[in-house]
Amino acid sequence: MPNFYNEYERFFVSVDCVIFGFSGGNLKLLIQKRPYEPGLGEDSLIGGFVGKDESVNSAASRVLTYFTGLENVYMQQLGVFGEVERDPGERVISVVYYALIDVHEYNEHLSEKRNARWIDINDLPRLCLDHNEMVEKARKALKSRINTEPIGSNLLPELFTLSQLQSLHESILGYAVDKRNFRRAVLSHGLIERTEKVDKKSSRRGAALFRFSELRN
Amino acid sequence: MPNFYNEYERFFVSVDCVIFGFSGGNLKLLIQKRPYEPGLGEDSLIGGFVGKDESVNSAASRVLTYFTGLENVYMQQLGVFGEVERDPGERVISVVYYALIDVHEYNEHLSEKRNARWIDINDLPRLCLDHNEMVEKARKALKSRINTEPIGSNLLPELFTLSQLQSLHESILGYAVDKRNFRRAVLSHGLIERTEKVDKKSSRRGAALFRFSELRN
DNA sequence: TCAAAAGTGTTAAGTTTACACCCATGA
């Protein structure tokens, strides 16, 4: 096939994923030790390069599966980081995603093998390049979407208590919400439904377990 | 400088701009005749390729200035279109922006020279590649932001009447809004202020001219 | 004098917020 654009430059294109999890009442982030120079060994988002025969979105999915073993994960594009000098090694244009995963389902063994680990979002270390900026942007995106998208359905196990869901919302929003108002609001949305099951782990009395309804519009 | 990423592929990266204007009570889009194969002469968004020594955002600004003569235009990244086969000529990864410009200020002579023209958003022709999809995404973004961002300040002339502002909102939203409620709402936001001037062109009685307040938070 | 756009308030409905006590259970 002839090349029509040959006068133009070509660039490395990477994908970087801000991977959120929720565990122990706290929002977590999956990070790795950067596997190449420059910045070898520094803390880094999970990322990789776009390949010849895959779309940019597919590259992000591939990277995510490579690190977690999970497929069909909830992911959203956040934007492009395209400053000339953002990577001191080579010019790389990065497409950033955020992903939400259920930390109870992912392949822990695999991510350890990949040198990845979960950190609490509030103990975020300094990350390489412009990765802290990417995390900041992802947190803002989560905050603004938590009340309109069923974000919890990706971060929580299939069955969960309303207290867990509330605690997730509070972690994302960064402030406490009123228990009664919260329950009324999420129940009225009709996105979750009560099951017959009861969770006895977190309290003496036991808490009703809910699940996200299957129906999507 | 050594190349650390040499095993990876490099890609053409383009920027495509969904450029909105507002004139005669209608939302407009600036399009061009595609200047290269494949699809030479087809209707196309305003676009170009990212160069070696410019950031992706700068490339978008450069393209916009090239076509309109305007600088410091309001632009926002919309996302990346990165399917493998989206351009049948070559693999090109496109970063999409939307921009809002005041059609009374831009350089009409220049855009004509560039073979660009304004079309009414409701008479949108079939555009090349995946450009219609980009426009659709941009319209949704506008809709969801019209009530939180001072979008009008970029699309309207410096002085405008409330009827013009309302008509702009209606064009973006796609439905009529109540005049009294609209006026109360925009005035209470405090983003616009009344001037002493009066517009006599659009009515016998004359309408007060407003401007967007300088103050930004 | 009339056509055409500008301008102006009030009420009802709905939504959001604030707030405190009893319940069930296992240790």
Added chain:
DNA sequence: TCATGGGTGTAAACTTAACACTTTTGA
């Protein structure tokens, strides 16, 4: 029996939505 987290209702404040007539003026 008591400590712990689970579960529940109501009233006030605020926001949104619906609705129609008068004003000004150039032709």
